[in-house]
Amino acid sequence: MQFDVVVIGSGPGGYVAAIRCAQLGMKTALVEKYDTFGGTCLNVGCIPSKALLDSSEHYHNATHTFTTHGIDIKGAVNVNLPQMIARKDEVVKQTTEGIVYLMKKNKISTYKGVGSFKDKNTIKITKSDGSAEDITSKNIIIATGSKPTELPFIKIDKERIITSTEALKMKEIPKNLILIGGGVIGLELGSVYARLGSKVTVIEYMDGIIPTMDKALGKELQKSLSKIGFEFHFSHKVTGASVKGSEVTVSAETMDGKKVDFKGDYCLVAVGRKAYTDGLALEAAGLKADDRGKIPVNAHLQTATPNIYAIGDVVAGAMLAHKAEEEGVMVAETLAGQKPHINYNLIPGVVYTWPEVAGVGQTEEQLKAAGKAYKAGSFPFKALGRARASMDTDGFVKVLADKTTDEILGVHIIGARAADMIAAAVTAMEYRASAEDVSRMSHAHPTYMEAVKEACLAATENRALHI
Ligand code: FAD
Ligand code: NAD
Numbered sequence: 001m002q003f004d005v006v007v008i009g010s011g012p013g014g015y016v017a018a019i020r021c022a023q024l025g026m027k028t029a030l031v032e033k034y035d036t037f038g039g040t041c042l043n044v045g046c047i048p049s050k051a052l053l054d055s056s057e058h059y060h061n062a063t064h065t066f067t068t069h070g071i072d073i074k075g076a077v078n079v080n081l082p083q084m085i086a087r088k089d090e091v092v093k094q095t096t097e098g099i100v101y102l103m104k105k106n107k108i109s110t111y112k113g114v115g116s117f118k119d120k121n122t123i124k125i126t127k128s129d130g131s132a133e134d135i136t137s138k139n140i141i142i143a144t145g146s147k148p149t150e151l152p153f154i155k156i157d158k159e160r161i162i163t164s165t166e167a168l169k170m171k172e173i174p175k176n177l178i179l180i181g182g183g184v185i186g187l188e189l190g191s192v193y194a195r196l197g198s199k200v201t202v203i204e205y206m207d208g209i210i211p212t213m214d215k216a217l218g219k220e221l222q223k224s225l226s227k228i229g230f231e232f233h234f235s236h237k238v239t240g241a242s243v244k245g246s247e248v249t250v251s252a253e254t255m256d257g258k259k260v261d262f263k264g265d266y267c268l269v270a271v272g273r274k275a276y277t278d279g280l281a282l283e284a285a286g287l288k289a290d291d292r293g294k295i296p297v298n299a300h301l302q303t304a305t306p307n308i309y310a311i312g313d314v315v316a317g318a319m320l321a322h323k324a325e326e327e328g329v330m331v332a333e334t335l336a337g338q339k340p341h342i343n344y345n346l347i348p349g350v351v352y353t354w355p356e357v358a359g360v361g362q363t364e365e366q367l368k369a370a371g372k373a374y375k376a377g378s379f380p381f382k383a384l385g386r387a388r389a390s391m392d393t394d395g396f397v398k399v400l401a402d403k404t405t406d407e408i409l410g411v412h413i414i415g416a417r418a419a420d421m422i423a424a425a426v427t428a429m430e431y432r433a434s435a436e437d438v439s440r441m442s443h444a445h446p447t448y449m450e451a452v453k454e455a456c457l458a459a460t461e462n463r464a465l466h467i
Contacts, residue, residue, distance in 0.1 A: 001109065001135045001136070002135075002137070003026075003027050003028060003109070003135060003136070003137040003138070004021070004026035004027045004028065004137065004138050004139065004335075005017075005018075005021045005026050005027075005028045005029070005137060005138070005139045005140070005141060005332075005335065006028075006030075006031060006123050006135060006137040006140050006141070007021070007029070007030045007031070007140075007141045007143055008031045008115040008123065008140065008141070008142050008144055008280070009031070009032065009115075009142070009143035009145055009312075009314075010030055010031075010032035010034075010037040010039055010099065010143075011040055011042075011143060011145045011313075011321075011324060012038075012039060012041045012042075012321040012324045012328070013039075013143040013145070013311040013312030013324030013325065013327055013328045014032075014039065014143030014311075014312070015030060015037060015039075015102070015103070015328075016324075016325040016328040016329060017141050017311060017327075017328030017329070017331055017332050018103070018108050018328075019102060019106050019108070020328060020332035020333065021141075021332040021335065021336075022106035022107060022108050023106065023332075024332055024333070025336075026332075026335065026336070028108045029108065029109040029110070029135060029137070030108055030109070030110050031110075031111045031113065031115035031125055031135075032110070032111070032112060033112070033113060033114040033115070033279075034112075036096040037100060037103070038092075038095060038096040038099050039143075039145050040145050040146065040313070041321040041324075042092060042095050042096050043092060044165045044168060045164070045321070046321050047091060047092055047095050048088050048091070048092050048168045049164070049168065049188050049189060049192075049352070051087065051088040051091040052084065052085075052088050052192045053188060053191060053192055053354075055084045055087060056084075056191070056192045056193075056195040056196050057195060057354060059079055059195060059196060060228070060354075062077045063077055068391065069391070079173065079196050081170065081171070081172065081173060081196075085168075085169055085170070088168065111125045111133075111135070112128075113125035113126050113127040113128070113132075113133075114126045114279050115280070116279055116281040116284070117140075117280060117281045117284040117285040117287075118134060118281075118284055119284055119285065120286060120305050120307060120308060121136050121137060121140075121307065122134055122135070122136050123135050123136075123137065139307045139308070139309070140285075140307065140308045140309070141308075141309045141310070141311060141328070141331055142277075142280065142295060142303075142308065142309070142310040142314060143310070143311050143312050143314065143324070143328065144275075144276050144277060144280060144314050145276050145313045145314060145324075146273040146274055146275050146276050146313035146314065146319055147273060147276045148163040148165070148269070148270070148272075148273055148274075149271050149272040149273055149274045150269065151180070151238065151269065151271060153239065153240050154238070154240065154241045155241075156269060157243060159243075160246070160248050160265070160266055161241055161243060161248060161266075161267045161269065162266060162267070162268055162269070163268070163269060163270070164185045164268070164270060167189045167192075167193075167268050168189075170193075173196045173197055173198055174193055174198045174264065174265050175198065175199065175264075176198065176199045176200075176201065176263070176264035176265055176266075177193050177194075177198045177199070177200050177201070177264060177265075177266050177267075178203065178248060178250050178262050178263075178264040178266070178267040178268070179200060179201065179202045179203065179267075179268050180203050180238050180241075180250065180267065180268070180269045180270065180271055181202075181203075181204060181205075181269070181270040181271040181272070182202045182206070182208075182209035182210070182211075182232065183209075183210060183211075183270060183272065184210065184351050185268075186202060186268060186270040187202075187209060187210065187221070187225065187353050188352050188353060189268060189270070190202065190230065190268070191225070191228070191353045191354065194225070194228045194229040194230055195228060197229075198229065199229050199231065200225075200229055200230045201231045201233065201262055202230060202231065202232045202233065203233050203236045203238055203250060203252050204232065204233070204234050204235075204236065205235070205236065205237055205238075206234065206235070207235050208222070208234060209221060209232065210351060210357065212349075213349060213351075213357065213359050213363065214359055214363035214364055214365065214398065214410070214412040215363070215364070215365055216364070216396075216398060216412065217357050217359060217412055217413075217414050220394070220396065221351070221353060221355070221357055221414055224353070224354070224355055224395075224414075233252070233260075233262070235254060235255045236253065236254055237252060237254075237255075238250060238251070238252045239251045239252060239253055239259075241267055241269075246265050247263060247264075247265065248264050248266060248267045249261050249262070249263050250262045250263075250264070250267055273319055274292070274293050275292065275293040275294045275295070275313060275314045275315075276293075276314060277293065285305050285308055286304065287303055287304060287305055287308065288304075294314065294315055294316055295310040295314050295315055296315075297310050297315050297316075300330075300331075300334050301315065301327055301330060301331050301334075309331045309335075311327035311328050311330075311331055312328070317344065317347075318347055318349065320347065320349070322348075323344075323347050326342045326347070327342065330342055343430065345361060345362075346360055346361065346429055346430055348360040348422045348423070348425075348426055350418070350419045350422065352419060354416075355381075355392065355394045355395040355414050356413075356414070356417065356418035356419045357413070357414045357418055358412075358414075358418040358419050358422035359410070359411065359412040359413070360410065360411055360422055360426050360429065361400070361408070361409050361410035361411060361425075361429055362400060362409045362410040363410060363412065364376065364398075364400060364410070364412075366410075367409060367410070372402075372409070373402070373404065374400050374402060374403055374409060375400075375401055375403050375459055376398060376399070376400050376401075376459060377401070377456060377457065377458025377460070377464070378396050378397065378398045378399075378455055378458060379396060379397050379451045379452075379455040379458055379464055379466075380393075380395070380396045380451075380467070381393050381394060381395040381396060381397075381448070381451060382394075383454075383466050383467045384446070384448065384450060384451050384454075384466070385445070386445075386446035386447055386448050387415065387416060387451075390416060392415065392416035394414070394415065395413070395414040395415030395418070396413075396414060396415065396451070396455075397411070397412070397415065397421075397451040397452050397454070397455040398410075398411070398412045398413075399435055399452070399456050399459040400412075400459070401434065401435040401456075401460070405434065406435050406459075406460060407432055408425070408428055408429050408433055408434065408435055408459075411425035411428075411452070411455075413425075413451075413452070415448060415451065421448060421449055424449060424452060434460075435456040435457075435460045436456070436461075438452065438456040439453055439456035439460055441453070454467070
């Protein structure tokens with residue numbers, strides 16, 4: 001078979017690239033080694049984690065906030081973990097089947113098997129029964145994603161010492177879940193089990209959680225998570241982990257060399273993800289991964305071999321589904337002769353804990369490091385009528401704006417529905433709005449978004465209205 005474009009990997013980068021290529025009239029094929037389409041995001045990432053976060057949040061509310069809302073439950077409220085996991089599986093099934101529908105609708109040829117390069121235009125597809133078939137293409141897009149990073153001194157047995165994939169299909173609720181890494185995966189999946197009753201112990205190398213986001217967000221989130229059973233140990237370097245029966249011992253060292261052991265019944269290793277290129281035979285196409293395992297690309301996401309592009313987690317940048325999608329669209333449009341671009345500064349980052357955390361643009365730490373003159377305005381959720389009505393008073397909105405021009409440079413939110421609210425900040429910043437522009441726009445009352453308007457008022461002239 002001869003194609004205009006073959007995409008290897010069906011995650012949010014790959015399947016979106018394939019759809020956009022087909023929309024633009026290219027004869028397109030998609031190759032996926034797993035049984036289902038959708039990659040990490042749909043199968044073992046974004047979607048299943050959010051399904052469990054939603055279920056566990058219902059349980060948490062039933063046991064913690066219903067009484068205050070005036071809802072008395074007669075009898076015990078119990079967690080049915082197998083049903084919770086089964087519902088999550090059903091959500092994943094529906095979502096991955098949706099990709100099959102989209103491939104058919106867009107007349108994209110699909111192949112199940114491991115794709116590897118024979119040369120720069122030929123992909124060999126090796127199926128699970130060992131048989132193989134070759135397809136050729138003018139252009140190829142590599143979208144093979146990432147896998148969890150492992151620590152060389154810890155053996156992941158997938159029973160007691162687990163990655164996010166196993167944490168999404170637990171058979172019991174951990175009594176004491178030890179998290180190595182206080183990043184996004186640890187805090188989201190830790191939240192699921194903390195809400196279901198686990199004690200969650202976070203061991204983090206840095207001096208705070210979600211260290212790459214604006215520091216104020218991590219500090220506030222730490223307070224909220226402490227209320228639901230999280231315990232934090234910062235500036236600890238994990239040195240090993242062992243399992244004896246059902247007990248896991250994680251050993252760590254403080255910065256001043258003190259050795260500490262943590263004991264639990266499960267340990268989730270969530271110390272980042274690494275690009276995945278195993279089995280691709282990159283060298284046959286004249287390509288080589290860099291020393292972090294990523295495929296080097298230029299500003300058009302083109303590799304050193306001009307007809308081959310790479311997108312998503314397998315290239316540099318944020319390892320996020322929406323970043324992978326934008327890159328898929330950009331490559332498809334480039335191949336069609338268009339001149340697309342991505343504003344990488346405006347890719348939002350979100351953590352789906354409760355309260356949710358979301359940020360876009362520059363953090364206060366980045367502005368300070370760059371010596372940029374800026375002003376900051378904040379507004380707390382507790383001063384918001386909408387937040388009091390729903391009992392979601394933790395958190396704040398922080399707006400950072402250019403000291404001279406008032407252009408918004410960063411928006412950082414922790415609070416109810418922050419994940420959805422950040423889109424408004426992206427829109428404003430894409431159009432290079434000033435804090436005053438946003439503060440003069442009518443925001444429906446009562447809404448959580450009013451906190452953004454108030455933070456903009458605070459940043460513009462320190463004149464928030466409701467505090
Ligand atoms: P992937 O989704 O990893 O897809 C790559 C695909 O390529 C896989 O299906 C793989 O089987 C296939 N493949 C690899 N090699 C070959 C080969 N040789 N031949 C054929 N197929 C191959 N991001 C967010 O933006 N929001 C979230 O809420 C979020 N939550 C997450 C939660 C968890 C627990 C995890 C683990 C990740 C989460 N992420 C989230 C990150 C997100 O999943 C990734 O950034 C995203 O999936 C990257 O997309 P991708 O298309 O680059 O690669
Ligand atoms: P991460 O990079 O978010 O966090 C890893 C944490 O582990 C960091 O805080 C790091 O300092 C710490 N760490 C590293 N080595 C350590 C050690 N030896 N001991 C103790 N701590 C150590 O990585 P993650 O949480 O594994 O997530 C992986 C990727 O998946 C992220 O890049 C993220 O973008 C993506 N993801 C996104 C979402 C979302 O968008 N909501 C959700 C889940 C995952």
